[in-house]
Amino acid sequence: MRxxxxxxxxxxxxxxxxxxxxxxxxRGYLGTLMQKKPPLFRTRRQxxxxxxxxxxxxxxxxxxxxRLSFHLAAKHGVTTDDYKSRYGLPWRRGLTSxxxxxxxxxxxxxxxxASRLARRSRFFQFASAASRRxxxxxxxxxxxxxxxxxxxxxxKGFESRVRVLFTKxxxxxxxxxALKVNRMTVNRRTRRWRKPKRKR
Numbered sequence: 001m002r003x004x005x006x007x008x009x010x011x012x013x014x015x016x017x018x019x020x021x022x023x024x025x026x027r028g029y030l031g032t033l034m035q036k037k038p039p040l041f042r043t044r045r046q047x048x049x050x051x052x053x054x055x056x057x058x059x060x061x062x063x064x065x066x067r068l069s070f071h072l073a074a075k076h077g078v079t080t081d082d083y084k085s086r087y088g089l090p091w092r093r094g095l096t097s098x099x100x101x102x103x104x105x106x107x108x109x110x111x112x113x114a115s116r117l118a119r120r121s122r123f124f125q126f127a128s129a130a131s132r133r134x135x136x137x138x139x140x141x142x143x144x145x146x147x148x149x150x151x152x153x154x155x156k157g158f159e160s161r162v163r164v165l166f167t168k169x170x171x172x173x174x175x176x177x178a179l180k181v182n183r184m185t186v187n188r189r190t191r192r193w194r195k196p197k198r199k200r
Contacts, residue, residue, distance in 0.1 A: 056097040058071060066100040068095035069094075069095050081133075163193070
């Protein structure tokens with residue numbers, strides 16, 4: 001099956017070939033091709049409004065669902081990570097509507113139980129390392145705004161204070177609490193000082 005799509009200037013066209021038996025997905029495929037890329041979510045309010053209804057809108061075809069992940073894979077061949085990256089959505093928020101998320105039963109007690117089970121089974125220790133993903137654009141804007149007018153970076157004195165507490169045997173979390181910073185800010189320094197574990 002051939003689909004002829006004109007270029008923006010109208011002088012030429014490009015032909016897309018679809019596999020046999022794909023007539024059912026033709027409408028979604030064509031919609032994906034012709035859909036203009038919407039602007040990224042720039043504020044937390046925009047993101048909360050997107051997730052806040054009874055259903056969540058697919059920004060590729062315009063249809064609405066309670067949960068979006070299966071639709072993206074089945075109809076558009078797009079992963080949730082690719083979708084979130086394209087539209088600037090937060091990584092830690094599932095592609096579900098507010099109502100679907102509330103009905104899932106994933107509450108604080110279940111999160112704590114899952115976290116305890118992961119630590120007990122040493123899940124994070126044996127999990128494969130993943131590359132660091134780029135922060136959503138609206139979170140970058142918030143981070144810059146929260147720095148304030150008198151914001152300053154960490155100097156050598158800060159690293160020295162971290163080193164002193166680290167040599168005393170404090171954990172990253174304890175050091176971060178003492179210096180009133182994020183734990184990962186401390187971890188980026190202490191991991192250079194740890195002795196590598198011997199492979200068995």
